Amino acid sequence: MRRLLLERRAVGWPESAVAAVEAARAALAGGVDTPGLWELGVLSDGEVLESHRLLAEVEQELWPVLRLPTTVEGRDRALARYCLRDLLDGRLDPLAAAERVGFELCPYDDPDSPLRPFRAWLYRAEDQQEHGGGLTEELVAELRDLAAEVLAGPLS
Structure with missing residues (x-):
């Protein structure tokens, strides 16, 4: 649920009502009530519109816990953690x-960001391809x- 709410803040809404419902069911199965x-x-x-309303409500309910x-x-750093773990x-x-970590989540104006090396890797990968x-x-x-x-360092 935490990841879904972070994504919601990043892009506005989850990809689908299905993702929101699945996250809610997983949270309930994990003991969150x-x-x-x-x-x-x-x-x-x-029920996409209803899922949007309920996600905003759930975010308020879980704000202190999450x-x-x-x-x-x-x-962006929290989302980068999830992305790197998925990798x-x-x-x-x-x-x-x-691409997600190096371009979407790495700040453009921070040359010291721990996410910046992912851009360099991507340039090399594109060249190699x-x-x-x-x-x-x-x-x-x-x-x-x-x-x-990176996960062992400043993002952990």
């Missing part, structure tokens, strides 16, 4: 992870090492 979660957990896939970041930078767990394509026929295992391993290093 609020009136808004129960309402959200029983919605059908087509400790959602109050700044854009804090939100390391094999749930996210290396190029998609590097264009001139070398695709990503090598070594380059993907380098990205995984970078993700583990």
